[in-house]
Amino acid sequence: MASVRNLLVFRQLFHKETSTYTYLLACKQTMKAVLIDPVLDCVERDLKLLRELGVQLVYGINTHVHADHITGTGKLKQALPDCKSVLGSKSGGRADIFVDQSERLKFGNLMLECRSTPGHTNGCTTFVLHDRAMAFTGDALLVRGCGRTDFQQGSPSTLYESVHSQILSLPKHYKLYPAHDYKGFSVTTVEEELAHNTRLTKSKEEFIKIMDNLNLPYPKRIDESLPANLICGVTDPVSS
Amino acid sequence: MASVRNLLVFRQLFHKETSTYTYLLACKQTMKAVLIDPVLDCVERDLKLLRELGVQLVYGINTHVHADHITGTGKLKQALPDCKSVLGSKSGGRADIFVDQSERLKFGNLMLECRSTPGHTNGCTTFVLHDRAMAFTGDALLVRGCGRTDFQQGSPSTLYESVHSQILSLPKHYKLYPAHDYKGFSVTTVEEELAHNTRLTKSKEEFIKIMDNLNLPYPKRIDESLPANLICGVTDPVSS
Numbered sequence: 001m002a003s004v005r006n007l008l009v010f011r012q013l014f015h016k017e018t019s020t021y022t023y024l025l026a027c028k029q030t031m032k033a034v035l036i037d038p039v040l041d042c043v044e045r046d047l048k049l050l051r052e053l054g055v056q057l058v059y060g061i062n063t064h065v066h067a068d069h070i071t072g073t074g075k076l077k078q079a080l081p082d083c084k085s086v087l088g089s090k091s092g093g094r095a096d097i098f099v100d101q102s103e104r105l106k107f108g109n110l111m112l113e114c115r116s117t118p119g120h121t122n123g124c125t126t127f128v129l130h131d132r133a134m135a136f137t138g139d140a141l142l143v144r145g146c147g148r149t150d151f152q153q154g155s156p157s158t159l160y161e162s163v164h165s166q167i168l169s170l171p172k173h174y175k176l177y178p179a180h181d182y183k184g185f186s187v188t189t190v191e192e193e194l195a196h197n198t199r200l201t202k203s204k205e206e207f208i209k210i211m212d213n214l215n216l217p218y219p220k221r222i223d224e225s226l227p228a229n230l231i232c233g234v235t236d237p238v239s240s
Numbered sequence: 241m242a243s244v245r246n247l248l249v250f251r252q253l254f255h256k257e258t259s260t261y262t263y264l265l266a267c268k269q270t271m272k273a274v275l276i277d278p279v280l281d282c283v284e285r286d287l288k289l290l291r292e293l294g295v296q297l298v299y300g301i302n303t304h305v306h307a308d309h310i311t312g313t314g315k316l317k318q319a320l321p322d323c324k325s326v327l328g329s330k331s332g333g334r335a336d337i338f339v340d341q342s343e344r345l346k347f348g349n350l351m352l353e354c355r356s357t358p359g360h361t362n363g364c365t366t367f368v369l370h371d372r373a374m375a376f377t378g379d380a381l382l383v384r385g386c387g388r389t390d391f392q393q394g395s396p397s398t399l400y401e402s403v404h405s406q407i408l409s410l411p412k413h414y415k416l417y418p419a420h421d422y423k424g425f426s427v428t429t430v431e432e433e434l435a436h437n438t439r440l441t442k443s444k445e446e447f448i449k450i451m452d453n454l455n456l457p458y459p460k461r462i463d464e465s466l467p468a469n470l471i472c473g474v475t476d477p478v479s480s
Contacts, residue, residue, distance in 0.1 A: 014424035016256060022424075045423060052436045183285060184254035184262075186426065196292045 008132055015039040018069040019182050026055040027108025034059040034107050036136050037179050038072030047079055058107050061086040063138025063179055064124040065093050065229045067222040074233020085232040091123025093230040115166040119159020120147035133174045141167050142178040143185040144198050149211045156211035160204045168194055248372055255279040258309040259422050266295040267348025274299040274347050276376050277419050278312030287319055298347050301326040303378025303419055304364040305333050305469045307462040314473020325472040331363025333470040355406040359399020360387035373414045381407050382418040383425040384438050389451045396451035400444045408434055
């Protein structure tokens with residue numbers, strides 16, 4: 001029997017314009033696959049890759065309702081009607097499947113644990129693949145940073161609690177894969193972020209002060225992205 | 241004893257402006273590290289990462305003399321005098337260490353096999369980490385493509401032979417890491433490229449025809465990049 005490690009097909013994909021990472025995970029025994037945070041502009045690329053790898057997409061997962069790009073889950077579902085969209089239950093958006101703390105998403109012989117990590121948005125979810133010591137943190141934790149907390153129900157206090165209790169409490173060797181990176185990093189570990197995260201190594205009070213004083217510009221694509229992402233993609237034929 | 245798989249620290253790093261991948265590989269037992277294809281513009285980022293990971297850079301490796309960006313090996317050597325620059329012996333450039341077919345580069349308890357893969361340039365080298373079934377192909381093989389062959393001693397016939405005899409002859413499950421990607425892919429496998437590479441699945445004759453008719457523009461940064469890269473970076477204090 002193949003070891004668990006050899007069960008996984010894993011691809012990290014990048015959308016350069018918004019510096020967004022999309023993750024393809026598939027079970028080699030059953031060829032069932034999920035995409036985490038697919039981007040609308042890249043759906044044709046991703047569909048071609050799924051075909052070439054011979055895998056079947058069962059879930060199009062969004063870690064949260066993105067403000068900077070439109071999710072690809074709607075278009076993916078049009079092309080692949082058996083695929084279900086997935087979103088955190090507290091997101092306020094629409095999806096085929098809503099996930100809450102501790103729920104599990106199975107694809108073939110692999111399983112993702114869902115961890116609620118609000119603070120960037122209310123519905124933010126981190127997905128953990130314990131078999132491979134990997135976690136997909138969305139915008140809750142970025143390499144050496146974190147997502148902003150100044151819109152979409154953002155709360156620095158909540159984010160601090162989420163990241164420390166749900167992500168940095170994982171074993172030190174766990175690899176953390178963010179939804180974005182702007183400096184060319186692709187992955188980090190719990191150990192690295194506990195030692196070197198520029199914001200989350202501070203006290204909660206200092207962290208809140210940092211986040212409240214970022215004075216970031218209004219996100220460029222938020223006005224088109226949010227309404228579309230609340231329904232899991234502009235063309236999402238949600239079953240319900 | 242740690243298994244070979246657990247011996248490796250691996251980071252794929254990206255330079256967005258030129259879509260260049262840099263690879264950090266380090267041996268966990270000895271903390272000796274190499275960087276493959278570091279980019280001058282990213283040296284500060286890479287030095288910080290090396291420090292944070294607590295690893296010691298022993299080799300700054302160039303898969304070839306790049307035409308689109310300036311290598312970081314010279315600046316890295318200034319900051320880390322124990323680091324040696326590495327380049328293929330047929331590159332026509334300068335470096336501390338020249339490598340040829342079948343030579344081995346050891347870093348701690350890990351080892352890279354050097355395979356000459358000319359065709360994009362004469363000195364192109366692919367570095368294979370057999371312990372982890374990974375190969376770093378430079379511009380010889382890209383995901384679903386390959387490097388151009390219309391300047392710098394390029395030869396489609398030679399490239400076709402190199403890729404088929406030295407890269408696609410590796411076991412099918414070997415992961416292939418390119419020096420560039422322009423569509424957001426980060427890795428491929430021998431199996432995938434044997435089936436889906438748009439150019440290298442053709443006959444040699446068809447491949448040559450494709451490559452001879454690409455009509456690509458003159459590389460934007462070649463006039464500054466080539467002279468600097470021939471000496472392994474503008475500030476490279478080569479010992480010899």
